[in-house]
Amino acid sequence: MRLVQPSQRSKNTSLIRGAGIMRTNNLQVAKSVFEDLHLKLVLAGFGQVSQGWGRTEFVPTYNRLYYVVEGKCSIKAAGREFVASGGHLVVIPAGFPLSYRSIRGEKLVKFWCHFSAKIGHMQMFQMLEFPPYIEVLESEGNDLRDLFDRLLSAKQEAEDITALLKIHNCLSDLIIYLIERARPVRLNPVVTAAQRYRIHSYIEEHLAGPLSLEQLAAAFHYSPNYFIRYFKSIFHVSPHRYITQMRLEKGQWLLENSKWSVGKIADIIGMKPIPFAKMFKQATALTPTDYRRLHAGAQAERTDTMALRDTPAANRWQGAPCEHTQPSG
Missing domain, CATH: 2.60.120.280 (Regulatory protein AraC)
Structure with missing residues (x-):
């Protein structure tokens, strides 16, 4: 078959x-x-x-x-x-x-x-x-x-x-x-696509900045404590973990699709180069440089x-x- x-x-x-x-x-x-x-x-x-x-x-x-x-x-x-x-x-x-x-x-x-x-x-x-x-x-x-x-x-x-x-x-x-x-x-059909999209889009638009919990909660008119519970009910992870994951995913995409340096990419996603490299390796088992090399072209594939x-x-x-x-x- x-x-x-x-x-x-x-x-x-x-x-x-x-x-x-x-x-x-x-x-x-x-x-x-x-x-x-x-x-x-x-x-x-x-x-x-x-x-x-x-x-x-x-x-x-x-x-x-x-x-x-x-x-x-x-x-x-x-x-x-x-x-x-x-x-x-x-x-x-x-x-x-x-x-x-x-x-x-x-x-x-x-x-x-x-x-x-x-x-x-x-x-x-x-x-x-x-x-x-x-x-x-x-x-x-x-x-x-x-x-x-x-x-x-x-x-x-x-x-x-x-x-x-x-x-x-x-x-x-x-x-x-x-x-x-x-x-x-x-x-989970309860949370509408519009609710998820609004929060996700706000995070995406502000990735380059510090993006604190207080800032995120205030943007949607919630107290920080309530917003954490509300966020978890929608995304099933904490705001901090979701933001970190979005930053690393965007970093992966930029490593594959741009020629910017690792330092420049870290700046774009709101991270310092050393913490970015460390967290990236923890998540992928590869350094940013090795990841870029792996996805650089047909020979790497x-x-x-x-x-x-x-x-x-x-x-x-x-x-x-x-x-x-x-x-x-």
């Missing part, structure tokens, strides 16, 4: 099940939400991680999926701590504290991808609540491995004009699989998954050794 073919999705029942994301009374809300879904792949790979793999208490600016093929690892994400093992598809949302580590004596082989998923200007995983992982059914394993393989192959095709479409198709199929298998339990080239696609998921390039997922 080739999930990338839209015409086949309604005919297949192995990965695309049709369980439905929402109950009937929320169907129209769900449709309107997903019409505005935007996906972007940041990094992807496959391999066996080294002993000592791990990071502690950082806030990623992009979402992560880990499909564990073999072994175990310990993960704490969005306040939930668990052990992921073979056959688990782990869902790690952006914008929440994350810690992960290998387990002594345990081999860990996994597919992984980092990506953004936004509905308008909102993170999809702030609007939908997923379980920390999905237990992939044995009958679905080969199809899911094939889907990740095709994502990695498309990622290598930097000079192919269809590569971006292939990547988008693969990411879309992964999101479909997540939704139909996990049945996310919350869709091919380098992203260079370690995969020595292992035939048909054998990658069968446990063949393949060390991660940095960052290691």
Whole structure:
């Protein structure tokens, strides 16, 4: 089965099940939400991680999926701590504290991808609540491995004009699989797009300044204490965390799409160069300079998954050794 073919999705029942994301009374809300879904792949790979793999208490600016093929690892994400093992598809949302580590004596082989998923200007995983992982059914394993393989192959095709479409198709199929298998339990229709947009736009227009909580609350005629609660009810994170995430995301975009220096970019997003570089590396595992180099052109795109080239696609998921390039997922 080739999930990338839209015409086949309604005919297949192995990965695309049709369980439905929402109950009937929320169907129209769900449709309107997903019409505005935007996906972007940041990094992807496959391999066996080294002993000592791990990071502690950082806030990623992009979402992560880990499909564990073999072994175990310990993960704490969005306040939930668990052990992921073979056959688990782990869902790690952006914008929440994350810690992960290998387990002594345990081999860990996994597919992984980092990506953004936004509905308008909102993170999809702030609007939908997923379980920390999905237990992939044995009958679905080969199809899911094939889907990740095709994502990695498309990622290598930097000079192919269809590569971006292939990547988008693969990411879309992964999101479909997540939704139909996990049945996310919350869709927040109460807060209107206009309410979110006003606050988001104000922050965006004032990113270059200090943008204190008091200033933000006053702009919308609330006391600071009430505004924090109101803000969390809309965005599901604190104002400080949301502003920091917006600054880092804009910094990422400027690193990819401008030739300005890191210092100039830091100034544009309202940060000092050293704190910006430190927080950027905490969030992405790359320095701003390394991130720019990675996304500079076709050669850098091919380098992203260079370690995969020595292992035939048909054998990658069968446990063949393949060390991660940095960052290691």
